[in-house]
Each structure stands twice: as C-alpha cells, then as structure tokens.
Amino acid sequence: MGYDTAMLPTAPVIPTRFSEVLGQPKAKEMLSRAMASAKMSHAYLFRGPAGVGKKTMAHAFAATINCAAPVSHEACGSCPSCQKFRSGNHPDFQMIAPEGASIKIQQIRELKKSLAFPPFEARYRVILLADAHTMRRETANSLLKTLEEPPANTVLILTADEASGVLPTIVSRCQVIPFFALPQQAVTQTLMAEAEITSEAAATLAGIAEGSLGRARLLRDKELLPLRQEIVTTLLDLPPDGPETAETVFALAEEAASLKEELPELLDLLRTWYRDLLLAGPTQPLNQDLAFTWETARTRWPEPELFARLDRIDRAKRELARNCNRALVCEVLFFGLL
Ligand SMILES: [Zn+2]
Known part of the structure; x- marks a missing residue:
C-alpha cells in the first residue's frame, strides 16, 4: 500500500528524520519529549500556517516512532522500517487528504473500517488526516470516537491551517503541536537548492511567501x-x-x-x-x-x-x-x- 508522496513535497528525499525537516524546533522538541517519556498521545493536531512542513513532519514522526534503531530520538534512516518510509511505501502509514475541497464523511467511514484490522507490521500505525480543517461538522463528528479511543498501536495526526476554524470538539481530543512561519533565509536556500533560480529571485519569493515554503514553491512554479x-x-x-x-x-x-x-x-x-x-x-x-x-x-x-x-x-x-x-x-x- 503506497501513498501519494506528492503530498510530501520536500525534495529530493521523503524525510524520515527530524533533522531533514526544515525548521520547526518547537514541534521537534515537543515530539521528541513525548517519545522520551514514552507518553505518546494517540491523537495529535499539527497546527500552523500552510506550507511550513506539517505533513512532512508527520511523516518523519511516523518513521521515527517505528524505527528499529533510533539514535537520540532520531530515526536511523536505514533499518527495514525506515527504508519503507523513505520509499513512500510503508503499509502502516496512511494519508487521508481532501477529495476536492474537503475530507468527506465517506473517507472517514472507510478509515474506520480499515482500523478494525490490526497494523500489518509496524509498532505504530500512523494515520495522517491532512487539512483536517476542511472537514464539515458531520464529518468531524463521525471521527470523534476514533480520536478519543483509537485502536491499540494507532496514532492519528491531524494537520490544520492556523487561520481556519477547527471544531473545538476535535481540538480538545488532540495534543496540539504548534507550527510557525519558517525563517526567510531557510526558505531562500531551499528554493535555490531545488531549482535553477537566482539568489535575488529566491529571496523575493521567500519574502513574499512570508515563511511558507509551500507558498514560495507555488509562486515559483506558477510564475x-x-x-x-x-x-x-x-x-x-x-x-x-x-x-x-x-x-x-x-x-x-x-x-x-x-x-x-x-x-x-x-x-x-x-x-x-x-x-x-x-x-x-x-x-x-x-x-x-x-x-x-x-x-x-x-x-x-x-x-x-x-x-x-x-x-x-x-x-x-x-x-x-x-x-x-x-x-x-x-x-x-x-x-x-x-
Ligand atoms: Zn530506522
């Protein structure tokens, strides 16, 4: 079972390690602390501006908690589990993204059906609900019980854009991890590493994107x-x-x-x-x-x-x-x- 790696846009590799995710020291620290204390939440809400690495971090977190030989809460990058994550092909990582404008209730129903089965091989099955702020009330309500009592060894990660409303009933059932705009310098360097672009053009794009790498890429690619x-x-x-x-x-x-x-x-x-x-x-x-x-x-x-x-x-x-x-x-x- 693969997943659409285009949704995880960091080039050239799909990150499996926190150090490969741009910026976000606060989120990394909170997630590392959860792993160290062995008090992982079963539901997280990654909340912050669009395009700053929330989905990418979710993937790296999933890889890290499943790594066979982590070193100081960093995935090793080479064990069989890490290799599957790196290829975008781990059977126990599932991403649910909006179909059209929103995540639909049918998608949540199918998720609940699949959760009735145990994970294939992973220590933790990870479900990423991308852009959870797009769920309508009815859809969100159908997810509440799963959020409260997910099956054993299952971690749900929801991502949501800061400015958009997420229902309080969802927020209260998740541990909230805050994400922030990225430093302009980091966005500039990433844009230059990814494509043929002058430093002036990259700096302009990064400035206008106001710390969102995703937005800077869109501005670059759509000219x-x-x-x-x-x-x-x-x-x-x-x-x-x-x-x-x-x-x-x-x-x-x-x-x-x-x-x-x-x-x-x-x-x-x-x-x-x-x-x-x-x-x-x-x-x-x-x-x-x-x-x-x-x-x-x-x-x-x-x-x-x-x-x-x-x-x-x-x-x-x-x-x-x-x-x-x-x-x-x-x-x-x-x-x-x-
Ligand atoms: Zn590993």
Whole structure:
C-alpha cells in the first residue's frame, strides 16, 4: 500500500528524520519529549500556517516512532522500517487528504473500517488526516470516537491551517503541536537548492511567501511574480480616462482570470504591494524587486486611497470565494485600482 508522496513535497528525499525537516524546533522538541517519556498521545493536531512542513513532519514522526534503531530520538534512516518510509511505501502509514475541497464523511467511514484490522507490521500505525480543517461538522463528528479511543498501536495526526476554524470538539481530543512561519533565509536556500533560480529571485519569493515554503514553491512554479509585475506597472502607467484604458484593463483581467484556482494567490500578491506602499518604520518591504514603482505610486495615491484599494482587493477575494465570475471580478477590481 503506497501513498501519494506528492503530498510530501520536500525534495529530493521523503524525510524520515527530524533533522531533514526544515525548521520547526518547537514541534521537534515537543515530539521528541513525548517519545522520551514514552507518553505518546494517540491523537495529535499539527497546527500552523500552510506550507511550513506539517505533513512532512508527520511523516518523519511516523518513521521515527517505528524505527528499529533510533539514535537520540532520531530515526536511523536505514533499518527495514525506515527504508519503507523513505520509499513512500510503508503499509502502516496512511494519508487521508481532501477529495476536492474537503475530507468527506465517506473517507472517514472507510478509515474506520480499515482500523478494525490490526497494523500489518509496524509498532505504530500512523494515520495522517491532512487539512483536517476542511472537514464539515458531520464529518468531524463521525471521527470523534476514533480520536478519543483509537485502536491499540494507532496514532492519528491531524494537520490544520492556523487561520481556519477547527471544531473545538476535535481540538480538545488532540495534543496540539504548534507550527510557525519558517525563517526567510531557510526558505531562500531551499528554493535555490531545488531549482535553477537566482539568489535575488529566491529571496523575493521567500519574502513574499512570508515563511511558507509551500507558498514560495507555488509562486515559483506558477510564475505569478511576472504577472504581478505586469499588472502593477500597467495599472500605474494607465491614465484613468485614456483612450486605450478600458481595452488594456479588459485584457489584463482576462489574463488574471485565466489563472483559475491560483487567482486568489495573485490577489494576495497584489495586496502585498499596497502593503509595501503603506509601510513605515523598520518593517521590510516584501516586493523588493518592485522598489522602482514605489515613488510614482506614493505620489499618485495618498494613504486613504491606498487603504481603499486594499479594501477593493479584499472584496474581490470574497466574491471569488462565493464563486462569482472570475473575469468580471477582475475587471471591476482593476478599474478600481486605477
Ligand atoms: Zn530506522
């Protein structure tokens, strides 16, 4: 029984050791302490921002508690159990991820059926419920009893994004392990190790992703930064009532709308540019590569105008969340940003 290792995106190997997981010293310390005291919880909730290594840590933790020869609470990486984890092919590690937008009740029913059987070979069978915050109430309720009294030798690990609501009934049944944004330097270095990319581009991506390696990878792979630059500079150069303004805005809106699922990510990016314009004090601007636009933009829009533009972006995001027509949302927004 394999599992989809694409969900564990750390390259080039699938981590089986804590030292291979980027950052997160607090989580590592809490999990190591649990192993040392032999007081493992049977349900954990890994909670923190998206893209900072929660699923990767769950996999490393599963490998570590099953390792035949761990050294100071680190998996050896070479015993038969570690080898199976490393190949993404351990029969007693199961990952349940959202099908579409959420984890469905049918997935939980199937999980409960499979838990009626003992583990194949592992000391601890580990079930990873990825993005557990996507479960609807009915689905979450169907999991409660399993969370409270899982079968012997079974550990459940739920991951959830910090900002999203997880039902209190779930939280109270789990030991919560907090995850945090990663240091920018660590994200920059990882991006450079994974792909052909200049240190300047990697640092910009890492800054904008605000400590989320997953988000930085998405921005890199979907090439959202060039589109962000095109939108910012085009809108800045357009006279609001010029003869070609409407045509240009429609074309830009069409290009943005063609992103589909990544469109909210683009709007978040645009948001960071306005945030940079409003910054005062020692906070670092995120879009360092767009520094050449700041003076013109600040001259053109006084502060209240910049706040109004942030509001328009937020409204567009809410409309997208309600499945409004993407092209129309972009057109209205871009005219509002002129
Ligand atoms: Zn081992």
